[in-house]
Amino acid sequence: MAVNPISLSRVSQGLRTNAVASAMQRSQLELYATQTRIATGRSFVTPSDDPVSAARALDLTQxxxxxxxxxxxxxxxxxxxxxxxxxxxxxxxxxxxxxxxxxxxxxxxxxxxxxxxxxxxxxxxxxxxxxxxxxxxxxxxxxxxxxxxxxxxxxxxxxxxxxxxxxxxxxxxxxxxxxxxxxxxxxxxxxxSSRVESALDLTPTLTADTRMEDLRGANGRGVQLAQLLFHEDGGAGTFTVDLTNADTIGDVVTLINEAAIAAGSTLTAALSDTGINITPGGSPLTIRDPRAGGVAAALGIATTEPATTPIVGEPLQPRLTSLTPVEALAGGAAIDLLGGIVITNGERTQTVDFSDAQTVQDIINQINNAGVYVFATINDSGTGIDVFNQVSGTSLSISEGDGTTAGDLGIRTYSAATRLADMNDGLGIGLDEGQDDLRVTAKDGATFDLSLDGALTIGDVIARINAAAVDAGVSVTASIDPTDNGIRLVDATGGDGGLSVSSLNLSTAATDLGLTGSASGTETELVSEDRNPIRTQGxxxxxxxxxxxxxxxxxxxxxxxxxxxxxxxxxxxxxxxxxxxxxxxxxxxxxxxxDLAATTEIFLSELQDLDYPEAVTEMQAALMELQASMQTGSALLSLSLLDYL
CATH class of the missing domain: 1.20.1330.10 (f41 fragment of flagellin, N-terminal domain)
Incomplete structure (x- = not known):
């Protein structure tokens, strides 16, 4: 390492002193830097020592x-x-x-x-x-x-x-x-348990506040926001509507109307309960996407030919969410939330009141907090509410309170749509194929027989009973009981005997349907037992x-x-x-x-670890430089006028 030269010819004593001190300071800094690298074991101490290596080392360390x-x-x-x-x-x-x-x-x-x-x-x-x-x-x-x-x-x-x-x-x-x-x-x-799947589509009405992310879209694949192209023949010409920042469907309508006004078009966009309607402004209107299958198709307003009449958008199918207002359920159909539902799980029965519910989440919370160990949630498709039985060894049923709430929400466990194959814990109904399965005896002693071959649901059973009663001229009618989960038979024959149902031949249908009791005396109704409770199968x-x-x-x-x-x-x-x-x-x-970590450590070591032999050599050179600077400085600072005579 070279010793920094100090030229002191014909200079003042102060300048001479500063020059010597500066040279010694540089030598000391070089020595200190070398000693620090040796002490830390790093080839650089601060990023400024080697910015490129420091940045690379940081990446490898992370x-x-x-x-x-x-x-x-x-x-x-x-x-x-x-x-x-x-x-x-x-x-x-x-x-x-x-x-x-x-x-x-x-x-x-x-x-x-x-x-x-x-x-x-x-x-x-x-x-x-x-x-x-x-x-x-x-x-x-x-x-x-x-x-x-x-x-x-x-x-x-x-x-x-x-x-x-x-x-x-x-x-x-x-x-x-x-x-x-x-x-x-x-x-x-x-x-x-297997879920109590919502038997009804509760898809809500579309409102201006419906978020774009909550729409299944006209094609069922959601709505990917992009640009829309509008073209009016002889009108405003072509203009673009950028929907990328729209948060709600109301934003989409607003952006379309604002873009139309800015382009000089008189077309208008409006929201219906299901989608977007576009009214042309007097000129033939075409709406398309910059690319196929884009936002216009998803919004259900894409046109293949110029339109002069209002464009009625396809349904956008909003998903059910926790914030969906209860008044928007099932497309705005009137849902009875005042009657409540009755949940029976094992030995416990609880009536759940929804009269104060404002949103779907309120309904779910009321069910989940009923204390009967059931779990309600919005289904994966966002069209209804599913309810699960959390208890192994018990039977869950959901029936009506004082109205039609369970049916309106699609969570009643016994309905006309109940599949016979699912009843009796999945064992179904025992039928004697090709033979009559049931005999109904009315209170006046009249009887009629019927076969359930081909029946798939409780609704089919009820239809078969009613048809057989009409054919036999017997005044007995069957229906779903409005409150309890079962088939209700009503006897209007006026007799004083008993109303009963029995199985015929090798069939066990009466028992499997829960029609094992009888209505005697003044009773004119017979309601079956609930043979479709929901159980876990684990x-x-x-x-x-x-x-x-x-x-x-x-x-x-x-x-x-x-x-x-x-x-x-x-x-x-x-x-x-x-x-x-x-x-x-x-x-x-x-x-x-x-293996990857070991390789990374090798690269990091090669990059930042110190080469000790080289560093020791540099330290020795820096020490010799400092000593030389001190000796030279001492000699130069001791010069006097006599040294120049």
């Missing part, structure tokens, strides 16, 4: 931090899956044990005492399964969905309620890859059913419960396979992430 976090995520996810897999293995073992007990007790050689003893064994297995369902890992419940702080399975209504959510835990394994690391209890245990329900069947010494019920267990064992095996494949994928990804 990448390394992400990679290390991904590795931590993967390890945690794999450990979570391992804990869940262990629990599922235990679950599978317990289920197989329960299945073996059920198959043994189907035999007629087993007496009531032995079955009662086995019922206790099944109760113990069920309790162990509940413990498995509430298994924790790292302080969080494995099978509670995303709500990992809430115990998922609790005793309720003489059954077991699932109080977790239906979401999945997701961990990020790389910048562009997320993976599920759990199995919600509602999936693994079948802890939620592991815990099957075990509870088996336990009850064993205690009742009911061979048929034991057989039915045993039949439910076998596919559940297969389902648990399938879930184990899913968890195993996820764990294997994680382990592979962990190895890849570790």
């Amino acid at each position: 990448a390394l931090q992400r990679q290390e976090q991904f590795q931590a995520n993967i390890r945690h996810g794999d450990n979570t899956l391992a804990a869940a897999d262990s629990a599922v293995t235990e679950l599978s073992t317990l289920l197989i044990e329960a299945t073996e007990i059920a198959l043994r007790d189907v035999s007629n050689l087993i007496d009531a005492d032995e079955r009662a003893a086995d019922a206790e064994l099944i109760a113990g297995i069920r309790q162990q399964l509940q413990i498995v369902g509430n298994r924790q890992f790292d302080g969080r419940y494995l099978f509670a969905g995303r709500d990992t702080t809430t115990q998922p399975f609790v005793d309720a209504l003489s059954g077991i309620a699932y109080t977790g959510d239906t979401g999945e835990l997701i961990t990020r394994m790389s910048d562009d890859l997320d993976v599920v690391i759990n199995m919600p209890g509602n999936v693994l245990f079948g802890a939620l 592991i815990l329900t099957a075990l509870l059913d088996l336990e009850h069947a064993l205690r009742a010494d009911d061979t048929d019920a034991i057989s039915q419960a045993a039949a439910k267990l076998d596919p559940l064992v297969n389902e648990v095996t399938r879930v184990q396979g899913i968890m195993g494949s996820r764990s294997q994928a994680m382990q592979q990804k962990l190895a890849q992430a570790a």
